[in-house]
Amino acid sequence: MLTMSGVTKRYGETVALADAHVTFDRGHVHTILGENGSGKSTLVKLLSGVVRPSAGTIRLDDRPIELARPADAQRLGIATVFQEVLLAPARSVLENVFMGYDGLFRYRIDRAERRRRAEAALASVTRNPLDLDRPAGTVPLAQQQLIVLARALVREPRILILDEVTAALDFGDRDVLFEAIRAFVDGGRLALFISHRMDEVRRLSDRVTVLRSGSVVETLETGEITERRLLSLMLPDTHIPVGQHV
Numbered sequence: 001m002l003t004m005s006g007v008t009k010r011y012g013e014t015v016a017l018a019d020a021h022v023t024f025d026r027g028h029v030h031t032i033l034g035e036n037g038s039g040k041s042t043l044v045k046l047l048s049g050v051v052r053p054s055a056g057t058i059r060l061d062d063r064p065i066e067l068a069r070p071a072d073a074q075r076l077g078i079a080t081v082f083q084e085v086l087l088a089p090a091r092s093v094l095e096n097v098f099m100g101y102d103g104l105f106r107y108r109i110d111r112a113e114r115r116r117r118a119e120a121a122l123a124s125v126t127r128n129p130l131d132l133d134r135p136a137g138t139v140p141l142a143q144q145q146l147i148v149l150a151r152a153l154v155r156e157p158r159i160l161i162l163d164e165v166t167a168a169l170d171f172g173d174r175d176v177l178f179e180a181i182r183a184f185v186d187g188g189r190l191a192l193f194i195s196h197r198m199d200e201v202r203r204l205s206d207r208v209t210v211l212r213s214g215s216v217v218e219t220l221e222t223g224e225i226t227e228r229r230l231l232s233l234m235l236p237d238t239h240i241p242v243g244q245h246v
């Protein structure tokens with residue numbers, strides 16, 4: 001569905017991502033795993049039109065695509081929830097869910113329909129109802145990322161990219177989110193899940209691509225995904241005694 005061929009991103013002297021080759025298939029939760037600074041968010045930003053590659057090609061459905069700005073990715077059906085919670089705190093939850101929607105899709109939907117869609121999107125990521133009319137900034141921090149997740153889902157993307165979105169979520173909301181991600185890909189869509197939490201990665205992933213210092217180390221398939229294997233790819237110099245639970 002989506003491929004990166006030889007994609008490199010340099011920031012001056014820093015090579016944030018070096019010659020990345022990755023194939024992302026529909027129907028999969030494809031995790032990107034790596035330590036802090038390994039290039040995960042750079043990969044996310046490249047696929048979201050936030051930064052442009054220094055070299056390489058990104059293809060969607062076998063066609064090269066140009067992602068010069070975030071709206072380009074959004075129009076192609078790629079919705080991203082970034083690592084930083086991006087909310088307009090003074091605007092209502094409802095306005096935040098629909099933020100950017102009209103400019104993107106060029107058609108209007110009425111207020112009642114907006115409320116209905118926002119409620120449905122929020123209900124798919126949490127069992128705790130959120131007041132749509134409340135300023136988003138007054139929502140507890142643990143729930144603010146849910147508003148941004150609903151913003152991504154309300155666009156009905158084909159590709160959902162989630163960059164370390166579980167960091168602030170409580171366990172209940174995280175479980176609901178995981179169910180939503182599974183339901184999303186079961187419809188033949190693609191989810192890119194970025195995390196460095198081993199338990200989550202094992203639980204959710206169909207495939208894991210490990211990054212180390214800006215390079216793709218390896219991609220593991222379902223049956224190959226064990227904590228031991230993942231850790232040895234992430235941190236090759238760490239000795240993990242046999243039988244130790246990690």
Ligand SMILES: Nc1ncnc2c1ncn2[C@@H]1O[C@H](COP(=O)(O)OP(=O)(O)O)[C@@H](O)[C@H]1O
Nearest residue numbers: 011014016034035036037038039040041042043
């Ligand atoms: N805007 C930027 N300017 C300069 N260096 C950057 C920038 N963004 C990321 N980097 C560097 O690129 C590397 C990869 O960063 P990042 O993709 O954020 O990693 P991760 O998300 O895995 O923690 C790091 O060394 C980081 O310091």
Ligand SMILES: [Mg+2]
Nearest residue numbers: 040041042083
């Ligand atoms: Mg990051």
